[in-house]
Amino acid sequence: MRSTCTQAAPLTPARTMETQRGLSKLQLLLALVLMAIIAALTLPYLSKVYKHVHNPEITAAELQVDAIKMGLQQYKHDNQHYPSNEQGLLALIIKPSREPVAEHWRTGGYVERLPRDPWGNPYQYRLSEDGQAIDVFSFGVKGPDGGDESDSIVRGTKN
Numbered sequence: 399m400r401s402t403c404t405q406a407a408p409l410t411p412a413r414t415m416e417t418q419r420g421l422s423k424l425q426l427l428l429a430l431v432l433m434a435i436i437a438a439l440t441l442p443y444l445s446k447v448y449k450h451v452h453n454p455e456i457t458a459a460e461l462q463v464d465a466i467k468m469g470l471q472q473y474k475h476d477n478q479h480y481p482s483n484e485q486g487l488l489a490l491i492i493k494p495s496r497e498p499v500a501e502h503w504r505t506g507g508y509v510e511r512l513p514r515d516p517w518g519n520p521y522q523y524r525l526s527e528d529g530q531a532i533d534v535f536s537f538g539v540k541g542p543d544g545g546d547e548s549d550s551i552v553r554g555t556k557n
Contacts, residue, residue: 455516456552459536462513463554466490466521466534469508476502480525480532487512487523487534515552517541 469490474480477500481489485496490508494500514520515536524533538550 455539459515459538459552460555462515463521463534463536463552466509466512466523467532467554470523470532470534472504473500473508476500476504479529481523483523483525487521 466487470480473490477498479498481487481494481500482496482498485494488494489500491510491512492507493503512521515538517536517539519537519541522533522535522537526532534554536552537544537548538552540548540550544550
């Protein structure tokens with residue numbers, strides 16, 4: 399019987415413990431940083447989606463705000479300016495009698511009616527000082543008592 403003697407393959411130079419440990423720490427650190435960046439970017443979106451899925455009132459309010467904003471855009475198109483803060487959203491359904499006069503106000507108005515938000519409060523309207531930007535919003539679930547800086551304010555889907 400012949401005995402076969404096998405020789406082990408030559409060993410590759412082994413890395414030192416320090417090199418392996420440093421490289422693994424660097425890879426781990428890079429992976430953690432990457433995961434943190436991804437989480438930071440997606441968390442606000444996922445939070446908003448979660449709120450919408452579980453709160454149909456917010457979705458309804460956003461759609462109503464968007465409809466009001468569309469009426470305001472049509473008002474501006476016809477009259478070359480938005481309603482003043484004093485005229486407010488009422489200018490979308492009743493021709494304003496206060497200045498600035500809406501010379502080309504559309505018969506029938508710009509919205510069918512002014513809805514209340516899902517929490518029973520009127521929608522808010524603000525015109526910027528230069529008259530070029532509008533802000534339409536609902537105070538949300540906290541209502542007017544929550545204030546202008548409340549986290550429950552709903553401003554629509556097309557901000």
